[in-house]
Amino acid sequence: MRASVTYLLGTAYRDSRKNRGKLMMFMSSIVLGMAALVAINSFNYNLVRDIDRQAATLLGADIAINGNKPLTEELESIVDSLNADRASQLSMFSMAYLPKTDETQFVNIKALEGEFPFYGILKTIPVQAERDFRIRQSALVDQGMMLQYNLVVGDTIRLGQSSFVIAGELLSVFGGAAIGGSFAPAVYISRDYLAETELLQPGSLVDYDFYLKVDKTIDVDDWRKQHRTQFGNSSMRIETIQSRQNNLKEAFSGLNYFLNLVALVSLLLGCIGVASSVMIYVKSKLSTIAIFRCLGMSGQQSFQIYFFQIVTLGILGVLVGGLLGSAIQYLLPLVLQDFLPYEVDITFSSRALVEGLAIGSVVVTLFALLPLLGIRHISPLRTLRVSDQVSGRWAEPSRIMVVLGILLSLGLFLWRVMDDWIGAIVFVVSMIVAFVLLWIVARVVTWAIRRFYPRSLPYVYRQGLSNLYRPNNQTQTLIISIGLGTAVLTTLFIVQGLLLSNVASMDAGDQPNVILYGIERDQTDGVAELTSQHELPIIQQVPIVTMALEGWQGRTKKEWLADTTRTAQRWAINREARVSFRDHLEEDETLVRGEWTGEVDPGDSIKISVADTWADAMDIDIGDELIWNVQGARITTYVGSIREIEFRSMRTRFFILFPKGVLEQAPQFQVIVTKSPSTAATASYRSAVVKAFPNVSVVDLGSILSALSDILNKVSYVIQFMAAFCIFTGIIVLISSLLLSKFQRIRESVLLRTVGASSRQILSITTTEYVLLGMLSALTGIVIALIGGYLLAVYQLELDYHIQWIPIVSVFLFVTVVTVLIGLANSRDVINNAPMEVLRKEV
Numbered sequence: 001m002r003a004s005v006t007y008l009l010g011t012a013y014r015d016s017r018k019n020r021g022k023l024m025m026f027m028s029s030i031v032l033g034m035a036a037l038v039a040i041n042s043f044n045y046n047l048v049r050d051i052d053r054q055a056a057t058l059l060g061a062d063i064a065i066n067g068n069k070p071l072t073e074e075l076e077s078i079v080d081s082l083n084a085d086r087a088s089q090l091s092m093f094s095m096a097y098l099p100k101t102d103e104t105q106f107v108n109i110k111a112l113e114g115e116f117p118f119y120g121i122l123k124t125i126p127v128q129a130e131r132d133f134r135i136r137q138s139a140l141v142d143q144g145m146m147l148q149y150n151l152v153v154g155d156t157i158r159l160g161q162s163s164f165v166i167a168g169e170l171l172s173v174f175g176g177a178a179i180g181g182s183f184a185p186a187v188y189i190s191r192d193y194l195a196e197t198e199l200l201q202p203g204s205l206v207d208y209d210f211y212l213k214v215d216k217t218i219d220v221d222d223w224r225k226q227h228r229t230q231f232g233n234s235s236m237r238i239e240t241i242q243s244r245q246n247n248l249k250e251a252f253s254g255l256n257y258f259l260n261l262v263a264l265v266s267l268l269l270g271c272i273g274v275a276s277s278v279m280i281y282v283k284s285k286l287s288t289i290a291i292f293r294c295l296g297m298s299g300q301q302s303f304q305i306y307f308f309q310i311v312t313l314g315i316l317g318v319l320v321g322g323l324l325g326s327a328i329q330y331l332l333p334l335v336l337q338d339f340l341p342y343e344v345d346i347t348f349s350s351r352a353l354v355e356g357l358a359i360g361s362v363v364v365t366l367f368a369l370l371p372l373l374g375i376r377h378i379s380p381l382r383t384l385r386v387s388d389q390v391s392g393r394w395a396e397p398s399r400i401m402v403v404l405g406i407l408l409s410l411g412l413f414l415w416r417v418m419d420d421w422i423g424a425i426v427f428v429v430s431m432i433v434a435f436v437l438l439w440i441v442a443r444v445v446t447w448a449i450r451r452f453y454p455r456s457l458p459y460v461y462r463q464g465l466s467n468l469y470r471p472n473n474q475t476q477t478l479i480i481s482i483g484l485g486t487a488v489l490t491t492l493f494i495v496q497g498l499l500l501s502n503v504a505s506m507d508a509g510d511q512p513n514v515i516l517y518g519i520e521r522d523q524t525d526g527v528a529e530l531t532s533q534h535e536l537p538i539i540q541q542v543p544i545v546t547m548a549l550e551g552w553q554g555r556t557k558k559e560w561l562a563d564t565t566r567t568a569q570r571w572a573i574n575r576e577a578r579v580s581f582r583d584h585l586e587e588d589e590t591l592v593r594g595e596w597t598g599e600v601d602p603g604d605s606i607k608i609s610v611a612d613t614w615a616d617a618m619d620i621d622i623g624d625e626l627i628w629n630v631q632g633a634r635i636t637t638y639v640g641s642i643r644e645i646e647f648r649s650m651r652t653r654f655f656i657l658f659p660k661g662v663l664e665q666a667p668q669f670q671v672i673v674t675k676s677p678s679t680a681a682t683a684s685y686r687s688a689v690v691k692a693f694p695n696v697s698v699v700d701l702g703s704i705l706s707a708l709s710d711i712l713n714k715v716s717y718v719i720q721f722m723a724a725f726c727i728f729t730g731i732i733v734l735i736s737s738l739l740l741s742k743f744q745r746i747r748e749s750v751l752l753r754t755v756g757a758s759s760r761q762i763l764s765i766t767t768t769e770y771v772l773l774g775m776l777s778a779l780t781g782i783v784i785a786l787i788g789g790y791l792l793a794v795y796q797l798e799l800d801y802h803i804q805w806i807p808i809v810s811v812f813l814f815v816t817v818v819t820v821l822i823g824l825a826n827s828r829d830v831i832n833n834a835p836m837e838v839l840r841k842e843v
Contacts, residue, residue, distance in 0.1 A: 008301060012308040015288065029273030030314065034321025034360045037267055039328040041352035046329070051248045059244045060117030061087070061211035062220050067236035068576055070208055075234060078227055084212040087114025090191060091207040093184055094199050094518075094697050095690045097158040101149050103683065104690045106699060107142075108184040109159060109199070113191035118213040122170065122188070126153070129168020137193050138167035142185035157187065160197030160694045164189055199695055201518060201669065233561050235574040264413065265488065267360065268431070269481050271367035276477040278310055279371035289378045299376035306375055310368045318360035322353050359413050366406045373398050407432075434784070438483050441780050442476040460761050464768025478777045482815060486781025487788070490811050494789035497804040512539045512651060512673045514682060515699040516689065519670040523693055530692060531674055534685045540673035542580045542652055545666045547630040549577060552620060572617035577628070581658035585609075585643070588651060594622045594641030599660040606662055607640025614655040615642050631667050676700075766823055774819030778812045 056062075062084070065071070071079065079086075090111040097104050112134065122130045124140055133140050139157055146152070146169050155166045170186060194200065214220060220240045231238050239247070282289075285306065292302050330346050373396075407428055414424035446469040454462065468475050514536070519527050524541070531538055551557050557573060560566055583598030585591065597607040608626070615621065620639055628635045637658075645653050652671055676682040686698040752762055786803070793801045 008304050009308055012305045015285075015305065016309050028317065029277060030267070030270035030317045030360065030364055031321040031324060033267030033270035034318050034356060035325040035328055037264070037360065038322045038325025038352055038356035039332060040325075041356060042326055042329040042349040043332040043346070045349045045352055046346050048249060051245055056241050057117075057120035058248070059239065059241055060119055062118070062214045062218075062241060063212040063224070064239045064244075065210040065212075065231065065236055066239070067208055067231075067234065068206065069235070071210065071236070072234055075231060075236065078230065079210065079212065082212060082214050082218065082223070084214040085115070085118065087112070087116035087118070087211040088191065089113070089116065089209040089211070090194060090200075091209065092199065092205060093699075094159065094197075095686070095694070096187060097687075097690050097694070098149055098151065098155075099158065099163075100151065100155050102687065103149060104686045104698070105145060105149070106184050106697065107145070107159075107187045109194075109197075110186055110188045111191040111194040112188060114211070116211045118211065123172060124168040124170055126168055129153070133167040133188060134190050136167075137162070137164055137190075137196075139164040140168050140170040140186075140188040141166050142187065143169040143171055145185035145187075158694070159187070159189070160199040162193060162196040162198075164193070197694075199518075201520065201695060204518060232570065233558070233574065235576070264410070265484065267363065268410075269484060271363055272477065272481050274314065274364055275367045275370050276481075278368050281310075282306065282371055282375060286378065289375055290380055293378065293380040299378065302378065303372060303375040307369075307372055310372060311365055314364040314368055315361050318357055318364055321360065322356045325356065326353055359409065362409050363406065366402050366409065369402045370399060373402070434484065435480060437784070438480040438780060439476060441483075442479040445479070445776055446475050460764040461768050463765045464772065467765070467769040468772060475773065475776070478773050478819070479780050482774075482777035482819070483781040483784070486778050486811060486815055487784040488781075490782050490785035490808055491788050491792070493807040493811065494785060494803065495792060497807065498789075498793050498801070512675050513701040514674045514676050514685070515652075515701065516672040516674075516696055517544075517669070517699070518695055518697050519672065519693070520695070521668065521670070523696065524670045527670075527672060527689065527693060527696060530688060531672060531685070534681065534688065536674045536676060536681070536685060538672060538674055540651055540671070542582070542671050542673075543663070543668045544578050544580055544671055545630065545658075545663045545668045547577050547579060547628045547635075549573065549626065550629045550634065551627045552618070553624055567619040569617040572614055577656050578654070579656040579658055579663075580652070580654045581660055581663045583660045586651065588646035588653070590644045590646075592642045592644050594639070596641045597659045600662060602661070606635065606637040607659065608637045609641040609643050609657040610639055611653075611655040612642050612644050615639070630663070633666075635662070763824070767820060770820045770823030771816065773823070774816035775812075777819065778815035781815075782808060782812060 051058075063082075065079070090109075092109050094107065094109055095104050096107045122140065124130045125143070129138075129140060132138060139159075141151065141157060146166075151157075151166060153166055153168055156163050157166055158164070170188060200206065221242050224238045224240050224243065228238055289302050289306075292305070293299065326348055329349075329352075333346060410431070411424050411428050414427050415421055449465055450469045454465070457465070516527060528538060528541065549557060552560070555563075560568060560573065561570075585596060592612055594609075595607075596609060600606055610618075610620070620626070622639050622642065624639045626637050626639065628637065643657070651673055676685060682700050686700065689696055689698050752765075785808075789803075790801050
């Protein structure tokens with residue numbers, strides 16, 4: 001029998017009329033996956049476009065130079081040669097006192113000089129405050145801080161020894177994300193009035209920013225390349241509009257990479273649902289296909305009929321998902337708003353839609369082909385045989401080609417996202433391993449139930465158990481799809497719990513939670529006495545001396561930096577060292593090599609102790625010579641010991657530690673570490689310190705840890721939002737798979753009703769089957785998550801691994817309950833209606 005394409009299409013259309021409801025369920029499996037894919041890509045393209053468009057506004061200048069010290073004379077001459085408009089900013093953390101409420105707040109002071117920003121504006125309420133604070137002794141205060149302390153324009157804020165009138169509310173830090181103010185709200189003042197605060201003291205932690213607006217004829221990127229090394233040798237970093245664009249794109253590439261992987265997992269789950277649904281659909285059409293073969297139709301023509309049906313609806317599902325994704329992308333800026341440095345202008349992205357439709361159509365078609373290929377081998381004799389098995393060998397060349405096509409298309413998509421062939425291959429292999437493991441678990445479960453069938457159980461339970469391995473069982477499909485979605489969500493909860501518990505442990509027990517720094521030598525006794533008056537223990541009281549490395553191993557720093565063969569890392573060479581001296585090691589320090597020297601006599605060689613991380617970065621070892629510049633005085637030292645430091649402790653820690661007898665007379669400031677029993681005690685103590693010693697900064701680690709917990713919760717919220725696509729897709733796969741196999745279950749239930757089974761017995765059988773399915777799916781995903789969470793925590797995040805069982809048990813119960821409810825809803829017709837009525841309706 002020869003048939004035209006028109007005839008085959010017509011036959012496909014007519015054959016689908018009775019089954020369109022079932023076919024629409026298979027289409028729904030891919031909608032959410034496609035929606036996630038298109039939404040994420042659309043958002044990313046809009047983000048990149050806005051980065052290109054707003055880079056100048058985000059930087060505020062053509063060139064920005066940043067470091068922790070002023071420009072040297074050499075660097076000043078290089079900058080002056082540009083003949084550019086200049087502005088500068090000094091940033092430092094300090095305490096602010098609020099007379100209106102008699103409270104204090106740890107803030108980030110930004111002292112501006114010049115007309116910065118050259119591009120864009122500081123957004124303030126009222127608008128004129130952006131100009132007013134530059135010409136009089138006033139301040140712009142973070143809007144969140146204003147609301148927290150019920151401040152209004154015209155109130156006063158004291159910084160150090162000087163008071164400032166609040167000129168306006170600062171809506172956002174220039175070029176920064178909203179989440180950046182969680183630790184210390186920003187306060188802008190004019191640099192003309194910074195000296196009056198007396199906050200700039202020797203050893204103060206200050207960031208220096210220098211901004212340049214140059215003539216458009218100057219190639220700023222070429223200038224940056226020419227002078228990057230010179231500035232880098234002085235620990236200064238140069239940034240241009242182009243480099244800011246690249247940095248922002250790189251910063252968000254990780255976010256986009258994660259979101260795309262979540263979307264891909266969601267799409268793959270949908271494709272698994274497609275393959276499963278098509279398999280069940282083909283099984284239900286075996287007799288029809290056999291009749292086609294009896295009428296003279298070839299196996300290839302029969303295949304084409306159902307291929308037309310499935311692919312048409314599959315592409316329609318991809319299109320619906322793509323359009324839904326284009327709409328969902330408008331929600332992503334709301335979800336990610338705390339992490340974005342500016343407001344993203346969302347518009348429809350035809351590129352994202354076309355790319356999504358392309359990858360979605362290819363992958364869905366390939367996954368649908370796997371079960372469809374068996375149609376070609378169905379014999380006309382199938383009309384006389386009772387079997388629901390689709391013919392064809394799994395290892396036949398056509399199926400192998402389809403599998404290779406799936407892997408190739410996924411690899412190409414990942415390569416486009418990651419721009420890394422090796423990374424794409426690793427992810428594809430990882431997905432293969434994950435799916436194979438889930439498939440093995442499903443096979444082992446069905447084998448174990450069949451092999452160790454519990455014949456002593458009551459009949460209803462035995463019947464429910466046997467449904468897990470009988471024809472048209474859903475064990476493999478659900479364990480793979482629901483298991484993978486459960487694994488994603490459970491891993492999230494495990495990692496979130498580990499991070500939050502580690503943050504909470506930092507403020508537990510006897511761990512210090514208040515640090516005072518910037519204490520001058522003559523203030524030490526007064527601050528210590530004030531601490532004792534508030535009945536707080538002095539856990540640590542350590543001096544800090546600022547110095548710079550001049551040379552080591554017989555060569556100067558300049559010579560080492562010019563040596564392109566050196567192994568020492570630039571960050572370790574250029575960092576300004578803040579060191580301490582004492583005669584003992586702390587509990588969180590372990591001697592790795594060498595001998596600790598706690599005190600040195602005048603004239604003896606000075607043996608210092610260095611942290612192992614800094615020693616590795618500098619490529620130095622025991623006995624190596626190090627020469628330091630301490631406020632103009634040169635000191636020669638030798639590495640006497642190397643320590644390993646436990647950084648989870650909230651105590652002060654130093655890469656470089658001197659013995660006593662060397663630095664006592666050097667310019668220094670003190671740090672006091674204490675433990676406050678409550679938030680109220682901290683507030684009272686902090687207020688007393690700031691009033692008596694305005695230059696001293698009191699860092700409340702408890703509030704910082706609380707802010708860190710809030711940030712982690714926000715990150716978790718973003719991940720949960722994306723993981724929801726995986727979970728919802730898995731649920732859709734569950735629903736579509738169960739509904740498409742509904743006829744098989746109804747036929748079995750009707751037979752049971754016919755031989756006298758009650759509705760209660762059928763309900764018990766159904767409940768047993770789906771409770772087991774839900775439990776197995778959830779348990780498999782949770783086991784994978786426990787293993788993955790352990791590997792991630794121990795080897796990637798280096799956290800102590802322990803499990804919070806409440807969210808895990810909640811996920812287990814949720815998945816199980818949803819599976820049971822869907823299964824019971826699937827059987828309600830059999831329970832509520834007579835057998836003949838059900839058969840007439842379904843057949």
